[in-house]
Amino acid sequence: MARAFTPKVITANDLLEGDVIYFTAQDTWTRDLSEAxxxxxxxxxxxxxxxxxxQNIKIVGAYLADAKAGPNGPEPxxxxxxxxxxxxxxxxxxxxxxxxxV
Amino acid sequence: xxxxxxFDEAFLAERNxxxxxxxERRIDGSLTEEEFRPLRLMNGVYLQLHAYxxxxxxxxxxxxxxxxxxxxxxxxxxxxxxxxxxTRQNIQYNWPKLRDLPDMLDALGEVGxxxxxxxxxxxxxxxxxxxAGAAADELTDPRPYAxxxxxxxxxxxxxxxxxxxxxxxxxxxDTDRAVxxxxxxxxxxxxxxxxxxxxVIVGGGLGRTPxxxxxxxxxxxxxxxxxxxxxxxxxxxxxxxRDNKYKARIKITVSENGIDTYRAMTEEAFLTIRGQYDGxxxxxxxxxxxxxxxPEFRSAPTDAFDTAYANDPVFRAWADTNLHAHRAEGHAIAxxxxxxxxxxxxxxxxxxxxxMADLAEQYGYGELRISHQQNVILPHVHKSDLPxxxxxxxxxxLATANLGLISDIIACxxxxxxxxxxxxxxxxxxxxxxxxxxxxxxxxxxxLQIKISGCINACGHHHVGHxxxxxxxxxxxxxxxxxxxxxxxxxxxxGTRTGPGFAYDEIVPAVERIVETYLSVRENAEETFIETYxxxxxxxxxxALYPEAQKKVA
Numbered sequence: 001m002a003r004a005f006t007p008k009v010i011t012a013n014d015l016l017e018g019d020v021i022y023f024t025a026q027d028t029w030t031r032d033l034s035e036a037x038x039x040x041x042x043x044x045x046x047x048x049x050x051x052x053x054x055q056n057i058k059i060v061g062a063y064l065a066d067a068k069a070g071p072n073g074p075e076p077x078x079x080x081x082x083x084x085x086x087x088x089x090x091x092x093x094x095x096x097x098x099x100x101x102v
Numbered sequence: 103x104x105x106x107x108x109f110d111e112a113f114l115a116e117r118n119x120x121x122x123x124x125x126e127r128r129i130d131g132s133l134t135e136e137e138f139r140p141l142r143l144m145n146g147v148y149l150q151l152h153a154y155x156x157x158x159x160x161x162x163x164x165x166x167x168x169x170x171x172x173x174x175x176x177x178x179x180x181x182x183x184x185x186x187x188x189t190r191q192n193i194q195y196n197w198p199k200l201r202d203l204p205d206m207l208d209a210l211g212e213v214g215x216x217x218x219x220x221x222x223x224x225x226x227x228x229x230x231x232x233x234a235g236a237a238a239d240e241l242t243d244p245r246p247y248a249x250x251x252x253x254x255x256x257x258x259x260x261x262x263x264x265x266x267x268x269x270x271x272x273x274x275x276d277t278d279r280a281v282x283x284x285x286x287x288x289x290x291x292x293x294x295x296x297x298x299x300x301x302v303i304v305g306g307g308l309g310r311t312p313x314x315x316x317x318x319x320x321x322x323x324x325x326x327x328x329x330x331x332x333x334x335x336x337x338x339x340x341x342x343x344r345d346n347k348y349k350a351r352i353k354i355t356v357s358e359n360g361i362d363t364y365r366a367m368t369e370e371a372f373l374t375i376r377g378q379y380d381g382x383x384x385x386x387x388x389x390x391x392x393x394x395x396x397p398e399f400r401s402a403p404t405d406a407f408d409t410a411y412a413n414d415p416v417f418r419a420w421a422d423t424n425l426h427a428h429r430a431e432g433h434a435i436a437x438x439x440x441x442x443x444x445x446x447x448x449x450x451x452x453x454x455x456x457x458m459a460d461l462a463e464q465y466g467y468g469e470l471r472i473s474h475q476q477n478v479i480l481p482h483v484h485k486s487d488l489p490x491x492x493x494x495x496x497x498x499x500l501a502t503a504n505l506g507l508i509s510d511i512i513a514c515x516x517x518x519x520x521x522x523x524x525x526x527x528x529x530x531x532x533x534x535x536x537x538x539x540x541x542x543x544x545x546x547x548x549x550l551q552i553k554i555s556g557c558i559n560a561c562g563h564h565h566v567g568h569x570x571x572x573x574x575x576x577x578x579x580x581x582x583x584x585x586x587x588x589x590x591x592x593x594x595x596x597g598t599r600t601g602p603g604f605a606y607d608e609i610v611p612a613v614e615r616i617v618e619t620y621l622s623v624r625e626n627a628e629e630t631f632i633e634t635y636x637x638x639x640x641x642x643x644x645x646a647l648y649p650e651a652q653k654k655v656a
Contacts, residue, residue: 018149018154019152061149079517084152088152089518091182091446094152094153
């Protein structure tokens, strides 16, 4: 039996900065996972990924990542995506640093 | 040390100009990522979890002070103020921007450094014994041969699209500090009937299928090095598998075909290839050797050293762990640990990198080495200068006296940075070092190598760690397997798994139980961890790690 579909977000890295970005419902890219589009319908997932990849001129390596709905928008379900949305654990660099500077 | 000639400079400048144009074409959309990716990888540019990463080769681990300062400049100007020394004599920058990368490569080019072939299915940076040219136990300096290999393999058209990456390591000593038995090809300079040549080892490697290399040739005359290597590579290109990435490394080729078949085919190819060499390579080798003349070691009393050693216990502790025997009278090899307890193994700030460059210039005959164990070495230091060096190191957090001890851990970047990682390595290393520092047991435990990888590709060399730790993803949770009894030396051995893995918060206590067991079963303080393990085997460690399982058996 096929595995049940779990909700997804589309994520990639920005071409110039190299940092982690997420695809929104408005076909734009955000640096904040909570602003990403949470795709709950399996039929939509591949279509949305094709839509995201149309912007390959400014992004790298778009893929569907598991996520779940949280009170403030999508949240990661796997620790890899948790690190991607936060930054490394040995220094306060990456997204955690960027957020602190807002 | 080797200084670029006009040809080298022109080649590198042209290559960097090509890459600059490739970056522009990617940005303006003329190149797709699929087209650009192999181009950037050939120039050491990866895209990792949070950012691009630039991997710069430090050929055979050797740097002069100006090159070292250029590494600091890159860290400060285009990165976050630090660089990460890797487990294969490279330095990595974790945060560059795509547009800055061509400028970074130009800045490196100005001091004779590059990132060519630090990625991709090519011959990678040839690594060498980090005490090369300095060690008391060395037959001869292996670095001229490594430089010859660098020049031969760089942009070699036949070896740009190998079945898989290809790593060569070389040493000139019986004491193997270059892990030559865990490389695709390992070379040891040896002497026979008064002539220099090489013992050639093939088919070693870690990763998914760890193997210890086998001897392909007991003695290869010096003049035959390049044609013979070319024969080894040619056979690999013919026999090596391209159908399955995980079976593509030469270790699989050798084990599937057998060492005898591989040897016979290599010797046959060698007969043809040798005829194509007209001796130009040997002329070049002689020119290269002239660059590696040892400095004129000075002669001076060592009173300053003796006084500090007798009176300053902090200096004495550092001298006891971080110095090694030098071939010249009154000199020592000083290793600078860049593994302060709780810090990231291999990371050095721009300021620290500059301090080390200055020390090399002032006291070290202008030479530095980078070890695969992620430390920095002043290979030639007169003992009388060591107290002043130590004082300067202390001011900059570089005087940690832990070389070869439990906190001198090799760790890959793991999931904090690496796209391939399945779990974190760095925080595990940090916590182990912090814990044993708190226990104040480190010097009592003595020589013990812990090596940590965050995935089965084994960049952290866990298979050859006395204690190896492998981080995996088990059902969405970090899980760490332990191996014991691995050895990276001339007695190379692959470690044995203890049993089921440990959760992230259980791994440090597990290591502690292993060490407690060692301390309780060792014959005396002189018996090292690996010696004890070889004597008593796995059982006492298993009993300590899995008390529940023991109860069930009983």
